[in-house]
Amino acid sequence: MVALGVVGSGIMGSGIAECAALAGHEVVLRSRQQATADATMAALEKSLNRRVDKGKLSAEERDAALGRVTATSELDALARCDLVIESVVEDLAVKKHLFSDLDRLCPDPTILASNTSTLPVIEMAMETGRPEQVCGIHFFNPATVMDLVELVRPLTVSDGTMSTARAFVESCGKRAVEVADRAGFVVNALLFPYLNNAIRLLELGVASKEDIDTAMQGACGFPMGPFALLDLVGLDTSLAILEALYHEYRDPNYAPAPLLRRMVSAEQLGRKSGRGFYDYHRH
Numbered sequence: 001m002v003a004l005g006v007v008g009s010g011i012m013g014s015g016i017a018e019c020a021a022l023a024g025h026e027v028v029l030r031s032r033q034q035a036t037a038d039a040t041m042a043a044l045e046k047s048l049n050r051r052v053d054k055g056k057l058s059a060e061e062r063d064a065a066l067g068r069v070t071a072t073s074e075l076d077a078l079a080r081c082d083l084v085i086e087s088v089v090e091d092l093a094v095k096k097h098l099f100s101d102l103d104r105l106c107p108d109p110t111i112l113a114s115n116t117s118t119l120p121v122i123e124m125a126m127e128t129g130r131p132e133q134v135c136g137i138h139f140f141n142p143a144t145v146m147d148l149v150e151l152v153r154p155l156t157v158s159d160g161t162m163s164t165a166r167a168f169v170e171s172c173g174k175r176a177v178e179v180a181d182r183a184g185f186v187v188n189a190l191l192f193p194y195l196n197n198a199i200r201l202l203e204l205g206v207a208s209k210e211d212i213d214t215a216m217q218g219a220c221g222f223p224m225g226p227f228a229l230l231d232l233v234g235l236d237t238s239l240a241i242l243e244a245l246y247h248e249y250r251d252p253n254y255a256p257a258p259l260l261r262r263m264v265s266a267e268q269l270g271r272k273s274g275r276g277f278y279d280y281h282r283h
């Protein structure tokens with residue numbers, strides 16, 4: 001079992017913490033504000049209660065998993081972790097700054113990882129004095145449901161770090177695929193042109209968003225259509241992913257559709273803000 005640190009308690013950070021706690025790992029979850037840390041603990045308890053109600057978890061297992069998680073606003077609390085995964089906003093400057101702080105705080109053996117969807121892990125690694133101990137551990141959304149993780153190998157990482165990262169991921173019941181440190185890795189490099197082109201079809205008036213979603217679900221057997229998926233991912237995160245892909249490859253398929261950019265400016269971010277392509281407010 002590892003002592004896991006998770007930085008960022010958004011959609012992904014909280015999901016990764018839940019997976020790891022259920023797998024028996026001790027978790028320190030760090031939010032910038034103590035109020036958010038407390039709210040994240042309350043949401044975790046609610047999510048675990050739902051598992052108990054569905055008969056997937058016993059009350060004792062729920063209590064044990066909850067007892068393994070400490071949510072805090074103190075970055076220093078991560079100093080006792082063997083592995084720290086950052087899952088803060090998809091912004092390279094923010095992540096680089098965080099890696100430099102983590103490098104200063106964490107003891108020499110600690111492995112530092114990023115859950116970035118697209119950004120160059122090498123740039124985060126080079127902010128530290130331990131680039132051989134930095135890799136990407138890219139979970140998918142929702143982290144508690146999706147069983148794949150991409151293990152991202154920057155040029156500087158050691159084989160030992162990659163094996164430790166793989167062992168951790170597998171201990172959480174996930175399958176790991178190893179990918180090179182290129183924007184979008186495998187999954188998002190293939191997925192995001194599809195999502196972006198769905199927005200373009202909508203802008204062209206080819207069909208309504210509901211009909212595009214229905215078409216892709218019905219024809220391809222996808223569990224949800226592109227607009228429902230964009231809302232789940234978060235439109236700000238989707239825009240950041242497309243921008244990183246376009247920056248790397250200059251492929252027009254990655255150039256963000258104008259409507260996506262306008263919706264982010266309007267703070268229509270998908271489920272997390274209550275409104276995106278669909279409305280999630282309870283009436």
Ligand SMILES: NC(=O)c1ccc[n+]([C@@H]2O[C@H](COP(=O)([O-])OP(=O)(O)OC[C@H]3O[C@@H](n4cnc5c(N)ncnc54)[C@H](O)[C@@H]3O)[C@@H](O)[C@H]2O)c1
Pocket residue numbers: 008009010011012013032087088089090091094115116117118138139140141232233234237272
């Ligand atoms: N949403 C997805 O489907 C998905 C899937 C896989 C990976 N990711 C990646 O996970 C990471 C987090 O994404 P998310 O969807 O959880 O986003 P989110 O918007 O739900 O959460 C972002 C978190 O970052 C924190 N944050 C924002 N600005 C910050 C700053 N300046 N300094 C420190 N923390 C800051 C926020 O408080 C929040 O806790 C990103 O790198 C994203 O690319 C997202």
